[in-house]
Amino acid sequence: MIKISILGATGYTGQELVRILRQHPEAELVGLGTQQFAGRPFSGVYPHFYGLVDMICEAVDDPRLVERADLVFLAMPHGLSAALVGDILKMGKKVIDLGADFRLSSPAVYRKWYKTEGPAPDLLKQAVYGLPEINREKIKTARVIANPGCYPTTAILGLAPLLKNKLIDTGSIVIDSKSGVSGAGRGLSVNSLFSEVDGDFKAYGLPAHRHAPEIEQELSLIAGEKITVSFTPHLLPMTRGMLSTIYVQPLTPVNLSMVQELYREFYRDEPFIRVYPQGQYPHTKWVQGTNYCDIGLNWDERTGRITVLSVIDNLVKGASGQAVQNMNIMHGLEETLGNNKIAVYP
Amino acid sequence: MIKISILGATGYTGQELVRILRQHPEAELVGLGTQQFAGRPFSGVYPHFYGLVDMICEAVDDPRLVERADLVFLAMPHGLSAALVGDILKMGKKVIDLGADFRLSSPAVYRKWYKTEGPAPDLLKQAVYGLPEINREKIKTARVIANPGCYPTTAILGLAPLLKNKLIDTGSIVIDSKSGVSGAGRGLSVNSLFSEVDGDFKAYGLPAHRHAPEIEQELSLIAGEKITVSFTPHLLPMTRGMLSTIYVQPLTPVNLSMVQELYREFYRDEPFIRVYPQGQYPHTKWVQGTNYCDIGLNWDERTGRITVLSVIDNLVKGASGQAVQNMNIMHGLEETLGNNKIAVYP
């Protein structure tokens, strides 16, 4: 059994980790660290765990949380991970960081977008970007995982087959993304109130969202050239789920069968990617509570553009489920362990 | 492995059975019968099962569905089960009926509320009302289970401790129930359209709903006297979840601690009942996707009335999860097998 502590266990991604790990056959929760609720039973903060996870929350900075664990998950606001990760590594433990601090490999880019200093360069260098479908081999031996953002997960998985094969005009990429509200976390904000969100739809994060440089960094690595994208996030009046609609111009004429075949082949052995048959397009609800990224493809003969539709549950494949997938890879376990296979529907 | 066919697999309770049984370690799905979709892969009707349950649906009246199975689940509109159950029993197979046809032990009462003839009396007599917390012993040896309705499940579990102990004025019972829309099934009706339900709340089924006689029959059995209740169902603008608010007048003065203790004791060994601590009241979302019935208790010193708040997921403990719980009991398996333990939240 892998002994696990979660720092930041009472945010939405934290409690989602608890859900998945509590049902994981090879994991044991040994510590739940929080900033607000130390001393209270976890099921007092999230009563759906009543009778299931009644262990007492501890102060997030209590070193015993790390001592007890083999692996630490960080689900903290950005800016707090750098110091924590350093300490955890010194104590000889591995860490999966669900925050943003280790995702950007350039300290300058991090500073520009997050308005704060990021991790020290030597620490940063140890981090592996934890997108298994792209970086599986590196993840196996990593000590620090930078777990990808939710938007980047849809964008990268949606574009990788095309970019890897150099099939598209890299200047033509438009990523129009829509997310459920849980992505904003449990923090208090007028923008997250039910009465404001219910029955409403809007773009946000304009002129440019922090996930844009993360998307561009990883797409550039895949393509082998510098890529800039148009990216607009929107907020859906629903709790979970994310869909990115991605528009690209191919460099040479294609047709839909070719594109379908390319994606099928690229993701053939991936347990968490489902490429839909021609003419079928993914719904966010079909992956709810699961670690799938579902992909549908379209090609418009009139404009020549390819449209990729890429869908995840933002709290699972976009956060905690992917983190557990990374944990499984790091520990040589079957990659799908712990994650639900079937969405609760409708 | 128990071989299972589901007749009526493509309604909401049918597909929920598929979800639970597909993940059940001792069950194997051998047939999915439908009225509308024979010849299509199940994942074509419900694409969230894509890659998980791609087996082909068959015509619901194909006898091979029964032949192949050890146990048959019926998830059919009322009025269709009577003939099917007779045939299934003749073929030596057991059956769990999620419909209403075998729930009312009086053919006259059935006729009055359902406007059609019910099962033949000798067939009806074999049916056991499948509420494990009340009828577990009978379920163990039953060949036909009448799986309870969703409203009755909340009402009976909410009132059993008080009635069993003869603590309340049986003429004082008011049951005010609220249900998510999935309880109405996948059939087409203006009343189930998103634009009609979204942002709306209403009572329905007035002057009296078909679940009233089922509630009264079972409460009367528990109390040992004829009970009549006021029961008003309402429709919530949400998909899953049911809450019943139950008001009763005690026969003698009580206080909240006494009532709490009574419920705790009554349900002490029940794996799917959670009696909440004093001052905590259940939310429907805390049991979503699970087989729990969560109960909160209140007592108003000014009126003397007890209020019981009883919560389930209408498609799980109110239908398919309870059906699988019954299956486990009938087959001597651990009662919780197959059902999720933790709600996907938020």
Next chain:
Amino acid sequence: MIKISILGATGYTGQELVRILRQHPEAELVGLGTQQFAGRPFSGVYPHFYGLVDMICEAVDDPRLVERADLVFLAMPHGLSAALVGDILKMGKKVIDLGADFRLSSPAVYRKWYKTEGPAPDLLKQAVYGLPEINREKIKTARVIANPGCYPTTAILGLAPLLKNKLIDTGSIVIDSKSGVSGAGRGLSVNSLFSEVDGDFKAYGLPAHRHAPEIEQELSLIAGEKITVSFTPHLLPMTRGMLSTIYVQPLTPVNLSMVQELYREFYRDEPFIRVYPQGQYPHTKWVQGTNYCDIGLNWDERTGRITVLSVIDNLVKGASGQAVQNMNIMHGLEETLGNNKIAVYP
């Protein structure tokens, strides 16, 4: 033109007042006072008013807001109105208070439920409980209106015809109420977050809610005897709308036609009450954005109980629309002026 200032204009009831009064042919907004947004244009706080109400918000305690006005609406948190009302009256202006401070005629009861001192007795005595269907004559000459709470509005209007005619056992009243989330206001609370409320239903305010004494006070006045009720509020996963399901036991046998006739007669000349025909029951969405209270009636021959279903928009007839109705009465205007007649549906 009546010159109007609103103190507390940027809460939900405040901005609802702005909406109604901006379209009122005899009203002119001369001041918008807020605690948080002084100096900002109102349409900066609520951009749906962009180009329509761009006037600058002022500090809520600026006396010029009152000086400029003929009538002041208070939409403030409880505990703040007492001092304000005294000052406004001294300046010779009338006031309609949408908060709770002047609703309870007993200072002791106020203290018990609100844990703070209420208005001075001589001030309190001047307040008229502003439910036009019950107190129209007194409202005409009032200088201070205590605008009713939303729950009490549904309860009192639902029960008045029965109580006035002494038809029911006053000890038998059960009021099961359900409200949209906007009733909780725009304040920040985990309980009001979209991700918590969406798809969820729960009771709250137990063991007893502050609206209970207000309901009981007014029902007692109507009945001419002391009345105690069972009252349970619930939170609906929707923004606007409130439905109360009220159960009562008649003193003598009745039938539905008698009850229907009683209500039709009682509310015959009321412009904002619609008693539905037999067999039809109100939906919250049918009154959305309007000042109607819609009422449906049921009688269960098996238990003898009458069920009253009473529906309003909590922000209109439950708050701001009723306040404007009161304003119209106080100023001798047509009572319906300013309020929308037709819900925007679906």
Next chain:
Amino acid sequence: MIKISILGATGYTGQELVRILRQHPEAELVGLGTQQFAGRPFSGVYPHFYGLVDMICEAVDDPRLVERADLVFLAMPHGLSAALVGDILKMGKKVIDLGADFRLSSPAVYRKWYKTEGPAPDLLKQAVYGLPEINREKIKTARVIANPGCYPTTAILGLAPLLKNKLIDTGSIVIDSKSGVSGAGRGLSVNSLFSEVDGDFKAYGLPAHRHAPEIEQELSLIAGEKITVSFTPHLLPMTRGMLSTIYVQPLTPVNLSMVQELYREFYRDEPFIRVYPQGQYPHTKWVQGTNYCDIGLNWDERTGRITVLSVIDNLVKGASGQAVQNMNIMHGLEETLGNNKIAVYP
């Protein structure tokens, strides 16, 4: 008073016409034609009109509906308007068609996308595309109005300033649109059920939606050259509201201030267009129930692309409100008459 009949009064756009026209000071409803509900009071089909519009529905093909009227609104499924419009014109009455039959000026294009024969060419020629901001002069004297589709309304109003001024690469247009469910009407379909739509988001209408040729026809007219666009519609889990996110590449370098100024100037005198200040982006809920089209602008210095965010209520500016705006123009009335100015919020 303009005498008005509505053919197809009981669909969502039909009942929205009833709402607006019932409150219009210069309009009188003289006939409500329906395919399903002839003989029933309108308020029996839509009870929110109870006491407000109780007139009896008539058969949609009863010629007396037209005889009585000065102006006929058609809110019928496509394919049915052609014959009706011919008859109405012969009877000397004007007509506003909210359906698709008269929107496409090429019979061949109509046939290709609607798989049926459209109106006769001489009839078709008389129709004016009823987008007031573009075609106001022609609308004044029109006898047949083809009321625009909802998606085209957002796309054309969002792009007209740029195209009219030849500022963009016309091959670069990507229109990513999201609509509330009411756009699908009140017809019965599994895809419109609450349980399917709630908490879900998806693209639909792929590979290409019928509104694409309508968008392209009108954009081409404005630009003076043939335009082809990428257009993907999506379905939002909400009832009303539509947002289009439009991406274009300018032909020469621009900046945001220039673009802002261009839109401000272009729409300066338009009563129903609100161009938002720099840095503010529209929400669908801010225009709910109103006839506004709200526009927000963004420019990404990294890609050089302009992003236009264009928002309407699909049933108002996207259908019935725009139809009444056209009526006002045709009859020399003030253009804003009848339409609500302020959204009911939240």
